[in-house]
Amino acid sequence: MKTLFTTISAAAMLAALAACSPAEDAADTAAMPEDAAMTEETAAPEPAPLTLAERLANADRPEGDVELDAMRHPAEILAFAGLEPGWQVADLGAGGGYYSRVLSAAVGAEGHVHSQNYDWIVERYPNVVNAMDALEAGHSNVTTHVTSDTAPLDGMETPLDAVFIVLLYHDVVLEEGEDLAAMNQAIYDGLRPGGVYVIIDHAARDGSGLEDLESLHRIDEAFVRQQVEAAGFELQGEADILANADDDRTLNVFDPAIRRQTDRFVLVYRKPE
Secondary structure, three states, X not given: OXXXXXXXXXXXXXXXXHHOOHHHHHHHHHHOOHHXXXXXXXXXXXXXXXXXXXXXXXXXXXXXXXXXXXXXXXXXXXXXXXXOOOOEEEEEOOOOOHHHHHHHHHHOOOOEEEEEEEHHHHHHOOHHHHHHHHHHHHOOOEEEEEEOOOOOOOOOOOOEEEEEEEOOHHHHHHHHOOOOHHHHHHHHHHEEEEEEEEEEEEEOOOOOOOOOHHHHOOEOHHHHHHHHHHOOOEEEEEEOOOXXXXXXXXXXXXXXXXXXXXXXXXXXXXXOO
């Protein structure tokens, strides 16, 4: 009996194995969805998204722009502002387009940059027009605009996710006088709830108001805060990314001893949700 049981069990095992032939295994696997048939070892991992710094490094930017990065720290500024790929942003007073090119790389193909210059900048510096044309021609996600101080977002599709004004707020005050309520209100109205307003400028002596505005091209941070907060913005954060303790704030910003190394304040305001 023992021998018969062993013989029957072995036969049953062989029959079971025969019922699951290699040919049928192959057919079953072929019938499976392709990704289900792949093992963990063969599946391609999802590529990690590029960091802001990597996006800027991979962008086709002029050599002169890249050299300025060491002093302007754009990746750190944008990270502090919370900028994300896909955002719709405005760069006010863009000049030749340094920050517009930075923003173009940062927001990517799904985002858009409105690179704006004030009408008085274009009148005073006609070569800016050529720079704007080249900027728009070379970047599919950039549109250029020329507008007035009091309606800076004219022609832009709003609401925007962010508005940047870099090293130019003081010039707008010089041009229009100290009352910029209309400009700040237009920016407030053009941002989505939760959108950010980023202001970077050359710091004047604390408490100096507008005393050094014309002579040194510097502006008191407290004055800027007062104007922007009067429009309804809430301070999201301030950063010392561009601070320079060696700048005593008494030199004109174009003085060779301090040019491109001035002590600068960085303010990020937010439109309440």
